Amino acid sequence: MARPRRSRRPRTILLILVLVSVTIVTLDARGSLRSVTSGLRTVAADSMSPVRSLVNAVTRPVGSFLAGSVHYGAVSQQNQKLQAEVGRLRQQVLQQNDAEQRLRQLTALENLPFAGNLQEVACQVIAYNTSDFAATVTIDKGRADGVTIGMPVVGSGGLVGMVVLASHHTATVRLVTDGQSVVGAAYGTAGTPAIVAGQGWGKPLSGQLVPADTRLPRGTLFSTSGLQGAAFPPGIPVARVIRASTGTVASQEIVTLAPVVDLAHLRYVAVLLWGPAS
Amino acid sequence: MRRQLAVRLSLVVVAFVVVQETLVLEARVGGVHPDVIVLLPIAAAIVGGPARGAIVGFVAGLVADLFLPTPFGLSALVGSLVGYGVGLVTAAMDRTAWWLPPMAAVAGSVGYELLYAGLGALLGQPQMLHVNIVGIVVLVASVNALVSVVAVRMTNWALPAASTEGMPTSAGVSLR
Known part of the structure; x- marks a missing residue:
C-alpha cells in the first residue's frame, strides 16, 4: 500500500523563512542593515x-x-x-x-561631582528590561533632546550605562550589568587600568585585567579611566570591590564588584552629552 | 480574502505587541517578565498547521524585534522554528481538545526561550546564555499556559477556519 506523501510546502516555507531570518541577523550584525x-x-x-x-x-x-x-x-x-x-x-x-x-x-x-562641565539631560526611566536576555532601561528622552547612541548615562552615585538605541523621544540604555557591557576602568591611587564587565541582570560585575596578588580591599572603587578612545569620560564611579581572590593557576585576580548605582530602583538618570571625540 | 486575513492578523499582532510593551513589561518577577508574543506562532500552529505557524512566528518575531535590544531578526528566526515545530507535533492531535492550547503553550514557550538563548549565543551574543534561564522559562511558560486559550481564539478569528480542514477533532470528523 502506498504511503500518503506529506506536503513539502510547509518545509519549503520554513526553509525560506529561516534563510531570510539568518540573513537579516547577519546583515544587522555586520552593520549593513x-x-x-x-x-x-x-x-x-x-x-x-x-x-x-x-x-x-x-x-x-x-x-x-x-x-x-x-x-x-x-x-x-x-x-x-x-x-x-x-x-x-x-x-x-x-x-x-x-x-x-x-x-x-x-x-x-x-549635583553630580563627576559630571564636571559636561552638559547633561535629566531623564525619567519609563521601562525596565524590554528583553529578558538583556539588562536595559528605556528613558523618556531621545534624539529631539540631544541624546544619541554611545552617550554615557549616570545616576546619583555613578555610571548607569550607555545609550544603545535612540528614537526621537525615547532611548534604550544598556546597563553596566548587561553581559555585553565592557567599561574601561581604573582603580587605586595610581589609577591602574582594568576592565569592568557585566555578567547579566542582577549579577555582580567582573573586574578583569587585574594582575594576580594585587591587594584589593573590600570597597575599593573602580572609576572610568577615560583613556584615549574610551567610551566614557574619566572619573565616573562604576563599582566597588565585593571580594577579590587569586585562583590556583590564574594569572589574574578574580575580582567581583557591585555597581555603585542601585540599578534595580532607577527612577531618574542623566545622559551626559559627551562622545569619545569630545 | 487574503487582504482580510492580513488585516486581521496585523490587528492581532499589534494587540499582542501593545500588551507586551505596556502591561506585561511592568509585571516583572525577580527581574524577569513574561513574553506573550511567543504565543502567536504557537496559537497559529494549533489553528492553521506548521506553515501558518512558521509564517506568523516570522511576522510576529520581526515586529517584536523592533522593540528589543537583542539581534534584529532573532525573534523572527526562533518564532518560525517554534511555529513550524508546534504545528508539526500537533498535526495528528485533536485540535479542539481543551488541554491542547495550554500544553502546546508550555512546550512551545520552553522551546522558544531555550532556542532564543542558544541561537543568540551561536550568532555572536554569548552573554545570552548567562541569564536566569530557569526563571525565564518557568515564568513565560506558566503565564502563556494561562493566556493560551485567549491567544488561540484571537488567532482563530484572524486565520480562516478553512485552514483546519482535514484535521482531527474530538468528534472524529474534520473541521470545516
Missing part, C-alpha cells in the same frame, strides 16, 4: 511611546492601590469600608515615600 533597522526601531519606539504613557497613566494608580490593599491583609472582609479607607491612606503614604525617593534621586542628579 543598521540604518534600516535603526529607522524602523525609531518609528516603532515613537509610535509606542504615547501608547505606553497612556496605559501607564491608567494602570499604575490601580496597581498602586491594589498593592496597598494586598499589604493590608489582616483586615477582614466585613470591614470593607474600613479596608478601602486604610487602602486609600496607605496609598497616600506609598505615594509620599515614592515622591521622597524621586526627590532624592532628582536632587542628587542636580
